[in-house]
Amino acid sequence: MSNDSPSNRRVNDPYAATDALADEAWALASRAVADGDEDRISDEAVAKLLTAAVKLYAAKADRGERSPRALLGQYDEVVSPTEALTAATELLRALRLGPMEFGLWARRRPEDYHDREPEAPAIPAADTPKS
Secondary structure (H helix, E strand, O other): OOOOOHHHHOOOOOOOHHHHHHHHHHHHHHHHHHHOOHHHOOHHHHHHHHHHHHHHHHHHHHHHOOOOOOOOOOOOOOOOHHHHHHHHHHHHHHOOOOHHHHHHOOOOOOOOHHHOOOOOOOOOHHHOOOO
């Protein structure tokens, strides 16, 4: 039996806990939204999570010179266009930017990741909100 599993390779990695934290945040946020309890999560907590996600995504995209998949799912089965545009609009507004600045600055390295089949399920079955 090999002792070279992904979890064993990351045992001394200080960032390895990020995967578990992301899973927990996803599960809690999904449950809050499904139950209509989103107001039980503070605006500050949402801002911290969104800010961390934006900064991490931008760093990976810019330093890695690629555009990693930004959202779970293939198209709009996890995040609706309304949800995406609501968040994008508020990000622009928070930075006092408008559609003109957004239009002038666009990703120069678009990948075709959204046209490929995912290598693994985009949403773990255990985290799927129950109807």
